Amino acid sequence: MNVVDFINKYARYLRMGDMLNKSSIRERLESPSGLSFAEFAYQTFQAYDWYHLYKRYGCRIQVGGVDQTVNIHNGYDLIKKIDQQLSFGLFIPLILDKKGKKLGKSEGKAVYLNPKMTTPFGLYQYFMRIPDSDINRLLKLFSFRPTAEIETLIQNQMKNPQPWNLQKRLAEEMTLLVHGQNGLEQAKRITSALFDKNLDQLGNLNEQEINDVFDGVPTVHMEFIEQQTTVLSVAMRTNFFHSEIEAINTIRDGGLYINYNRHSKADDLIEDKPEHILKNHITIVSLGKRNHCLVKWL
Secondary structure (H helix, E strand, O other): OOHHHHHHHOHHHOOHHHHHOOHHHHHHHHOOOOOOHHHHHHHHHHHHHHHHHHHHHOOOEEEEEHHHHHHHHHHHHHHHHHHOOOOEEEEEOOOEOOOOOEOOOOOOOOOOOOOOOOOHHHHHHHHHOOOHHHHHHHHHHHOOOOHHHHHHHHHHHHHOOOOOHHHHHHHHHHHHHHHHHHHHHHHHHHHHHHHOOOHHHHHOOOHHHHHHHOOOOOEEEEOOOOOOOEHHHHHHHOOOOOOHHHHHHHHHOOOEEEOOEEOOOOOOEOOOOOOOOOOOOEEEEEEOOOEEEEEEEO
């Protein structure tokens, strides 16, 4: 169906006055950024989306967050005006963080409860990174523990604070729920390898686990040439430095780490051993504690 046919056949049932009177639309129109035609027209397509589901599958109930109020209302109107049938919308409050952002969606990669879309490690780490200011509320929302038990955990944490204690409990519970026992064990194993800087465990990570653990970390490929590949050549391949002089000075001052070990001599040779190259043919190069690069050896 083209846009002209859509407007003639379906959009004519949606009244401009009704759409403009929606509070969320008025707020956008009065905001400094305004509202584009594409954004305004989007609600008509969402309304038709529900009408299509109703006609094809008999879908009379739509469940959505409160941010979908306009779209669900319009779908309700469209079904009623065309087919004179009742439909129903169920609105669910959004789960927001302290900054008012949608939990798990607004910043960075979205987090899904579908095991095919978020890995065990990714889900586990998401809940481990929840700020202390949010964890009490989210533990009550997501945990299936009895309310009395949750309150006891919170009270004990307040009396005897332990870093990330509640986050760990929620991370374990959610990962177990979504990925099962094997997924939870995998997430904990990878977490231990990464944060304990265990080179043996890091060397056992498979390709998928490597990509998961180092998601967002710059990755470069490099050919290993025995007796020729040096600390300096690896440092220059990471793009941390603008010149060899800058790299040499940083290495000499102890600012470069290879697999978490400090190297202070630029001409030291890289050897095929876990201290330099892990069993899975990767090397973690770090500039200080915050800048990292993953080298995958060819």
